[in-house]
Amino acid sequence: MFSKFLNLDKDKQERIINAAIKEFAQKGYDNASTNEIVKEAGISKGLLFHYFGNKKQLYLFLFDYCTELITDEYYKKVDFKETDFFKRIRLAVMVKMEMLGTHPDIFKFVQEVFLEDSQEIKAEFDKKKQELTHINMGKFYEGIDYSKFRDDVDLKKIIKIITWTFEKMSDEILNQAKSTPNHELDYQPIVDETEEYFEVLKTCFYK
Known part of the structure; x- marks a missing residue:
């Protein structure tokens, strides 16, 4: 569907992608302007x-592009040879924090997608987000050493x-995030709170 775009040289692709990510991340789907995107990218609206x-197909493309880039880099950096459940989660959190520093605009865009409530795209994107979460959770649990969990509690539970x-x-x-200006988040307190939950859950469910 996007073959014409993908046949462009990489510099032009990146210019268009970056302009669109910036506009959607800052303004959300409904308020984002394709006029501003083409102005920033240096191309015509017709192109x-x-x-x-259309705008919706551009948004779909960006979501797939960003999530694929993030997951590909994430899977390269997370050590899946680590079989301890909570150690792997800690590694995953650290990798995400690192990637927030290297790809802030992309993470901001993906965050805005998860906050998006535009009726034009909500149903379609709710389905895509559920599918993405299901796939990534399945991948994350691969190779975990479940023998460390308590025997007297159902593992599935x-x-x-x-x-x-x-x-x-x-x-x-x-x-x-929805209640803050520009949907800004301070991630370090979130990481700290996550670490506290790790310890509680580990105490509850590890032998």
Whole structure:
């Protein structure tokens, strides 16, 4: 679908992508202006729609592009040879913090997608976000040494409790972001709180 865009030289692709990410991240889907995107990218509006068809398709492309870039880099940096469940989570958090520093605009855009409530795209993106979460959670649990967990508690229930805990934390973080100017978040307190939950859950469920 996006073959015309992908046939462009890399510099022009990056210029368009960066301009679009910046606009959507700052203003959200409904308020983002394709006029501002083409102005920033140095192309005509006709060319933008020639490459992507419409605003919604551009947004879909950016979401797939950003999540693929993040997950590819994430999987390269997280040591999946580490079989301890909580050590792997700690590594994952550290990698995410590092990537927030190297790709701030991309993370800001993805964060805004998860906060987006535009009716034009909400149903489609809710489905995409659920699918992405399901795939990544499945990958994350691969190779974990479950023998460290208590034998007297159902392992499936343990995993559900841990998963629900961090899903609820994510929901609270997103709600917090919605109530702040420009949806800004201070991630270090979030990391500190996550570490506290690690210790509680480890005490509860490890032998």
